[in-house]
Amino acid sequence: MIFINKPIPTEYTNISNKELSSIIDSKVKRGILKNNNKKLGKAVYDFNLPPIESCPNSIECASTCYAVNTYNRYPSAKKSWQDNFKLVVNDLPKFKTLVNNQIKKDGIYNIRIHSSGDFYNMDYLLAWIDIAK
Numbered sequence: 001m002i003f004i005n006k007p008i009p010t011e012y013t014n015i016s017n018k019e020l021s022s023i024i025d026s027k028v029k030r031g032i033l034k035n036n037n038k039k040l041g042k043a044v045y046d047f048n049l050p051p052i053e054s055c056p057n058s059i060e061c062a063s064t065c066y067a068v069n070t071y072n073r074y075p076s077a078k079k080s081w082q083d084n085f086k087l088v089v090n091d092l093p094k095f096k097t098l099v100n101n102q103i104k105k106d107g108i109y110n111i112r113i114h115s116s117g118d119f120y121n122m123d124y125l126l127a128w129i130d131i132a133k
Contacts, residue, residue: 006056008120012082012089020090023083024098032084032098033111044110047099049085049117050078056120067116081116088124096127103131 033045040046051067052058058065071078088095102108119125 006058006120008089009053012053012085015086015090020086023087024091024094026083027087027098031102031106032087032095033102033106033108034080037112037115040112044112045106045108046112046115047084048077048081048115049088049120050081051116054085054120055118057118071116085117088127092123092127096131099131 033047035042035045037044037046048067051065051071052062055061055065062068071081087098103111113128119128
C-alpha cells in the first residue's frame with residue numbers, strides 16, 4: 001500500500017481540546033462502532049471516515065465514489081464520519097481505546113472498516129492492526 005502525502009484538511013487538524021473532548025464523550029455514549037447498516041445486519045459493525053478527504057488516492061476515484069452520496073444525503077452520518085476523522089487525526093491512542101472497549105463491552109466479532117474513507121497514513125493502519133490483534 002502506498003500512501004500519497006495528501007494533507008489532511010485543517011477542519012480536522014485545527015480543533016480545540018473542548019471539541020475533541022465533546023467528540024470523545026459522544027463516542028463513549030453512543031459507541032464509536034455502528035451496526036445500523038441494514039445490508040450488513042446487526043452482527044456487523046462498521047467504522048467510517050469522510051470520503052475523498054480521508055482517501056490518499058482519491059484523485060483516481062473521486063468522481064465515482066459511492067460513499068459520497070450517503071455522506072451528502074445523511075447529515076447524521078456526515079457528522080459522525082467527520083467526528084471519527086477528527087478523533088483519529090488528533091488522538092489515535094484514545095481511538096484505539098474506544099474501539100477496544102466497545103468490542104469487549106458489546107461482544108463484537110465483525111467490523112467492516114471503511115464503507116467510506118480509507119487508511120490515510122501508516123500510523124492509522126497500524127492502529128487497526130493493533131485492534132485486530
